[in-house]
Amino acid sequence: MRRIVLALFVFAACTAHAHDEKAPQAQGKAAPAHTHEHDHDDDKDHDHGHTHDHDTHGNKHPHIHENAAAVILNAANWDEYAPTGKEADAIYGDAALVNRYLTAVIAAPLPTRNANMTVRNVGGQLIDLTVNEPLSDQLSCFYIQKRQFVFDSLSHSSTKSVRVEKGREINVSSADVKTTGVDPKTGLKVELTYKLGGSDNFITIVTRFENPTDAPLTMNLADDLRFDAGKESAIKATEGSGPFYWFGDEFWGQAYAVVPGPGWSVRYESDARVHKLAYSKSGNDKGELMLAAGASFEFARRVFPAQNTLKVQSNAIAGLGGQTKMFSVAVTDAAGNIPPDTRIHVRGGDGFSGWGRTDDNGLMTASVPIGTYFVTAEIQGHKLRTASPLKITVQPNVDNTKDNELKLYDWNPGTVVASVTDESGQPIASKVEFIGQSGTVSPNFGPDSAVFGIRNLRYTPDGKFEQTLAPGEYEVRVSHGVEYDAFTGKIEVKSGQKTPLNVKLPRSVNTPGWVSADFHSHSSPSGDNTSSQLGRVLNLVAEHLEFAPCTEHNRVETYDPEIAELKVGHAVRTVSGLELTGSPLPLNHQNAFPLKYVPRTQDGGAPTTDADPSVQIERLFNWDNMSEKLIQQNHPDIGWLFFDKDGNGKPDGGYPGPRKFMDVMEIHPIDMVTSMTPSADYRGREHSNQVFGWLQLLNQGFRIPGVVNTDAHYNYHGSGGLRNWIASSTDDPAKIDVLEMVRNSEKGHLIMSNGPYLEYSVRESGNDKHVISGADLAAKSGKVTISLKVQCPNWIDVNRVFVLVNGKIVPELDFRRADHPGKFRDGTVKFETEAELKLESDAHLIAVAVGEGLKLGPIMGPDWGEQMPTALSNPIFVDVNGNGFEPNKDTLGHPLPVKFVAKPR
Known part of the structure; x- marks a missing residue:
């Protein structure tokens, strides 16, 4: 095979290997x-x-x-x-x-x-x-x-x-x-x-x-x-x-x-x-x-x-x-076709080694010193021609751009033609995972920082793509977040042939009046990771996050350009914000949105940090002329922040400033909710139990709603592992009111989850008016009726639902599938009941649904997939004595926390 190559001088740039969303x-x-x-x-x-x-x-x-x-x-x-x-x-x-x-x-x-x-x-x-x-x-x-x-x-x-x-x-x-x-x-x-x-x-x-x-x-x-x-x-x-x-x-x-x-x-x-x-x-x-x-x-x-x-x-x-001399390599696969975007490795006998990429014509053109070289290739992580590399001798007075053909005998791919829709046939953003079976090696499309192809994942903003793959058998997992059923099946890719992948993902979980949100994630502008910001937005929409503020470290930013480029404005609402990250770590982290974004200026117009968490959070509160915003305390050490300012392990009242200004507080990992102790072993290491510390705070009278967020930094199964459902006047993401999200979050009208969707309300018995998470309820009779319902897609299950009254499990409101089979089901609705409770004094009531002994599983990837399915409401505050809610001051059998220090193993 001969190709004509345009002459290029030694310093000219190689032709760019362009890619659209299909590659x-x-x-x-x-x-x-x-x-x-x-x-x-x-x-x-x-x-x-x-x-x-x-x-x-x-x-x-x-x-x-x-x-x-x-x-x-x-x-x-x-x-x-x-x-x-x-x-x-x-x-x-x-x-x-x-x-x-x-x-x-x-x-x-x-x-x-x-x-x-x-x-x-x-x-x-x-x-x-x-x-x-x-x-x-x-x-x-x-x-x-x-x-x-x-x-x-x-x-x-x-x-x-x-x-x-x-x-x-x-x-x-x-x-x-x-x-x-x-x-x-x-x-x-x-x-x-x-x-x-x-x-x-x-x-x-x-x-x-x-x-x-x-x-x-x-x-x-x-x-x-x-x-x-x-x-x-x-x-x-x-x-x-x-x-x-x-x-x-x-x-x-x-x-x-x-x-x-x-x-x-x-x-x-x-x-x-x-x-x-x-x-x-x-x-x-x-x-x-x-x-x-x-x-x-x-x-x-x-x-x-x-x-x-x-x-x-x-x-x-x-x-x-x-002295260097230009040479070219023409790459074809086993069928004589041009494989797109092939990575070429050139190794010289004197130790010279480097990588290049082919262009749209299958050519890799570059200059190297005079000498003999061995050329191999890599596509989707498959190393090709390693046993029989192409040998090229680059000579000083010869045209070395001809007759160097790298035939990839072992690369004879097929093409997967994918179409992912909802139950009505409308295309939806999705995440598709290819897992090689029966000796077939899984592909590696790109690094964790990439956009459309990340390791063996293929993300798509509209459910459509064509993807070349090595021939063989693959297990395919297709998903669109936790409100949709997922598809797991097998396909066989044959050389030179197109394999259809037509998948319908029904929206099985109904969430009217509530929208899903992640308040905390990152990409490369944050400086502590290298992820594409476009990839972060694609992660979010593929996982069906409907509200996603942009919260880079110490930098006001926006997702608007990415949303416009991906054409997903119908699926997600965003707003500019930031995570203000100072010392001491990890204490002095606060998220805030909305904030005014001033493009092309230092930090996008963000405030600066301060060594004193009280000063830093007040500065954030006052920013943009004291504009209305949600201030979130990120992954706090609750004992250090609230009770042990100098961190010496002795109570001293903590930092008073942040309490005045924080609206919500992260309390993940929420799947520690069944470990009712200040700390517990979590995935092989001792971890502070943020949920338990939050319950102790509630009992002391700190009415700070809990939230959960991924804090995602990379794009491989990055977003989606945690989410908040927030009460909303609209179910249309494009019409979400940002300030409504702020206000409802401040009120605690919010359910935390890593998958299960929990519906929870309380009313005074004999009264039809019910209230939701975060609300106050006057119930002078002391008798309340609790409504609970849990929905899950076909890849998540729960087997226990219980209610915490002032942070303690009430035995008569602790329902397990083994003990109450009539209340649990096998379809989308996993659990549903109304239960009566008699209260003798004021109490805050929190609903919990978990899958004890279960995991979210592979749809959420190797990290998030290890979580126990969990949903956790914010409290409803029931006033029994009629003089306003009064906390009971109970510490739940343990002293109030101080700065967490993991015990040596």
């Missing part, structure tokens, strides 16, 4: 933020400092710059100069450097400039760097001289001229950004210059050190950088030293190389987040530099971005004067 292996962000339209008149500018594109490996609107230029980013030039990508963090006031090849951003040198919660103090540093085709920034921050200097100025310049060479006019351009700083410890000064020529495929970073003191100063030449890759398909140079250091993410399509000047070498070591670089010359292995009084020294290094690790290494080698 999930490489979905990501690459379209400029300005392509999104929004329905909200009150906030027409919803673009982010990061982007909302969904195709990492192909950009609809790449930056096109004929000349090098430097600008300060503002509203007028943003679309032309701001980079995009999952990790892009540029805001107004930062400086952008661009040319035809790359886009870079240098953060404004402000002491308050942070890229996100964990990438902090970035003023004057390189925070974004990406090739222009496609724009896909994956760099968190390149810290010059290991954060030694505080920068305080910023200037930029651009030049353009025409040079005549051999009778031809050639455009010549250059641009730079400069900032100056000082080491507060030693007084050492530095001038930092970022340089970019019109045709450079790298950015040059020059540090000029000056010793203004009257004594010599000794320093080490060293940088560090943040490139987070704990859950990614990222690779990097083996720890050691060499003429350059490289690393990159093959899935999201961006790699980097750091190259010091000639004669210099770089030592490198790294973990999942931080990469440490130390520079040295022969005879100075420690890299120490002594500057005499009044002396100066200049050091330069170049940083190359590229689409993959194969290309970035070759560019670095060429930049150091090494």
Whole structure:
């Protein structure tokens, strides 16, 4: 097989391998933020400092710059100069450097400039760097001289001229950004210059050190950088030293190389987040530099971005004067077809190793040093041609772009054509899991941070997709959250054939007047994970979460662009918010929504944290001119917060401030509700029992409604494992009133669950007027009638329902399937009854449904699936004596808690 390959020069970008939603292996962000339209008149500018594109490996609107230029980013030039990508963090006031090849951003040198919660103090540093085709920034921050200097100025310049060479006019351009700083410890000064020529495929970073003191100063030449890759398909140079250091993410399509000047070498070591670089010359292995009084020294290094690790290494080698030569590999499968988005591994006999990807024509084109290479492939985690790699000898004076065909004899896939609908035939977002059977290996579509294909999961916003799979037998699990029945069945995929997967998921659980919500989840803008924000939204709609505030760490954000791009506005309502995350951990975490989102500004206009939880939560309460908002205390240590401020294990009254301002409080894991002790073994470790602590608080008179949330950080079965059902005047997600969600949550009109749907109300016996969770009920007779009903889809069950009266189980209201078979059923309605209760004094009543000895199971994945099915209401407060509800002060047989410390094992 022969193919014609267009000639490319050594530094040219490989053709982007574009993907639409039918090819999930490489979905990501690459379209400029300005392509999104929004329905909200009150906030027409919803673009982010990061982007909302969904195709990492192909950009609809790449930056096109004929000349090098430097600008300060503002509203007028943003679309032309701001980079995009999952990790892009540029805001107004930062400086952008661009040319035809790359886009870079240098953060404004402000002491308050942070890229996100964990990438902090970035003023004057390189925070974004990406090739222009496609724009896909994956760099968190390149810290010059290991954060030694505080920068305080910023200037930029651009030049353009025409040079005549051999009778031809050639455009010549250059641009730079400069900032100056000082080491507060030693007084050492530095001038930092970022340089970019019109045709450079790298950015040059020059540090000029000056010793203004009257004594010599000794320093080490060293940088560090943040490139987070704990859950990614990222690779990097083996720890050691060499003429350059490289690393990159093959899935999201961006790699980097750091190259010091000639004669210099770089030592490198790294973990999942931080990469440490130390520079040295022969005879100075420690890299120490002594500057005499009044002396100066200049050091330069170049940083190359590229689409993959194969290309970035070759560019670095060429930049150091090494000879490289272009070659191409044409990939076909066993049937002669072009497999989309194949990952290509190229390994040289001298230890050179790198990865690339094929384009839409099945070609992988790159440059490598002269030599012999062995080429293998990988598709969906299947390693191909490892036993018989393609051997290619790249020669200096030969066209190496021809006749290199990598035939994947073992890859002869079929195609699954899926259609997932509800019982009326309407398409619905869904989660589809493929599990290989009878020797068939499960696919691996992408990392935990991906969007449409994550490990062996296939997410779809509209129930439709076509997915190539290796031939074989698969178990298929199809679901759409806990209000819908799930489908589990078998399919056989045959080579070259289409296998239909037509699934109807009936909405078996009816929830009129209640909508499901998750108040707390995260994605890459939070800084403590690398998940695609688009993937988070797709997770939420696939799991049928109808109300989902955007709550990134320390950053007001929005899901509006993602919802618009996925076309799921009919299925989910969102609002801007945040999780304000400070120290001490884990105590000082509060969520809040709605908050005003100020796009392209520091933290989206969010408040800052404070070391005192009382100050921090009050600041949040007062934010946006004391606007109405829900403030949620996240995963609290109840004893520490309420009773043991200094954390020494002795009661001292706790923090008084948060009690005034918190509206709701997280109390998960709720499947500990049957362990009526302050702590218990939970999945192999001692865990504080938040439910028990909450019950003790209620008895002391703290009327703080409980909530549960996933706190999801990654997208593999990320959302859906916990949810709240909130009373709502509408069942249409698109019409949900945000402030109604706030107010009903504050009132406790909310049911917590990991799956079962619990209906619960109480009325005074003989009276038809009933109340729901969170409400007060006057019942002077002391006689109340409790209505209970539990619904579950076909993949969840419960076998026990009971009522807690002032935090204690009442034996006559403790129903087990084995003892009360007439009250339990096998269909959607698992349990239903009305029960009478005589109260002698005021009491709060909480309903609970559980599946003792049961698990949610594989539909919810290996983590959430281990939970015991549980639903838990908020309390109804029954006033018997007629003078208002009075708490009974009972501590439930245990002292009030103090700061939790797990006992040593």
